[in-house]
Amino acid sequence: MSRSPVIVGVADAPTRERGRALPGATVLSIQRDAAGEALSQAGLTMRDVDGLAVAGMWGMPGPGAMQPVLLTEYLGLEWPRYLDGTNVGGAAFVLHAGRAAEAIRSGQAETVLIVYGSLQKSQAARALGGRPAMFSNQWDIPAGLPLPVGAYAMAAQRHAHVYGSTRETLAEIAAATRAWAALNPAAAFREPMTVDDVLGARMIASPLGRYDCCLVTDGGGAVVMTTEERARDLRTPPVHVLGHGASASHASIAHMPDMAKLEVAEQSSRRAYAMAGRCPAEIDLAMLYDSFTITVLMTLEALGLCGYGEGKEFVRGGRTAPGGAFPVNTNGGGLSYCHPGMYGLFTIIEACRQLWGLAGERQVEGVRTAICHGTGGVLSSGATLILSTENG
């Protein structure tokens, strides 16, 4: 088992007020700094990195079409032998970690760096609504469907129709997530927020209001993976990658097979659970991409943490908030901590901190096994990771 894949370092880029990058930062320097911090946490340097995974919206059109190449140049990596630039939206980094795990296990790579950076807030660059009405978007974009929020709103509407979830259900998720953010000094929004605050906010695309939607911030992060054997000489106890899975279904929301079920997450997590030899009842912490509150509700159900239609009971009364029965998104999530556009990497960063016991005021006692799930596009792609302090 010495080549078992493990995570040995993580970092998120520091930001200032409301999630702006520090002065002088570039989208590349954010990634370099996060990478450096994650490597030094483990006691590694950039010289040890022989594998690189990256995805993002930066540098496009242009050199961003080849992000692994540009970052190899910028970081000064020497002949990396493993490269991954797969972009499946915000799920990308969770997918990267799964693939990196297999590359490490098979000996294709020894130490893989997964990085992400974005200056979408300070550069006012989030213009997804301006994307061309091509391919399956020939219908929704000309109709004025605001993307991505309008697509998630349609799923929320369908979920409410089929399973009886309500705006209060969704508001519970936003309020619980904010309560976690209040315990995270790095979170962009930490002021208390109640269910009534969420319900009273202006409507964006029904049934989703302002606080059902993720933030728009800058940010970045890095995760370092290597073998269990190499980790013996490193500073951090290893976090074991026990299982992973990924899938995709549709690009336009019109073609989501069942708009009330996140089947892509069911598919990816089923494989991850099987590989890990774990079942949902053995999960202590869920880090779920919360692009919108509805994403969390649908992901909880699809991962089997509760049954389809049971999510509204699962989150009721602050069950996922600090002190609740089941911790979800303890960093404050994309809803209140940060959301630089493709958030998936932060699910891994926080899960590791919780598993290491390094989560400060928000530390959950007894976290041994965590599930991370990234969702990309308009509920389009999914990637799952099961992490544990124990191997096997």
Next chain:
Amino acid sequence: MTYDKPVPAIDAESEPYWTGAREGRLMIQRCGRTGRCFLYSRRLAPGVDGTDIRWIEAKGTGVVYSFTVCHAPAGPAFRDETPYVVACVELDEGARIVSNLMTDDIEAVHIGQRVEAFFDRVSEDLTIPKFRPAG
């Protein structure tokens, strides 16, 4: 008056839909082997593979599968129209289309509502099939 909203990037595989719309016909695709209907994605019509695909004219009636009322516009061109409804309509033949549901009674819009297509000629070159409550 120029049309300033986003227009579809019509390609060889969607051209029959948009040409049909200009002629007042709602066109969808049908698999010659399984008889299943779809539009552009085969995902919702399991078993539709191969190339025996024909374009047929749909009746233009269906139900609201889901919808959202947009209070924040998808860009400046939609600003004057808020709140407006974007719906995913499931046609009686089985294909799904996302388009606008035009109605004076937004409060009454609901999943399962019967709707019918009409053809909105938004410019000389472009006619967009839209929906309204079935009369």
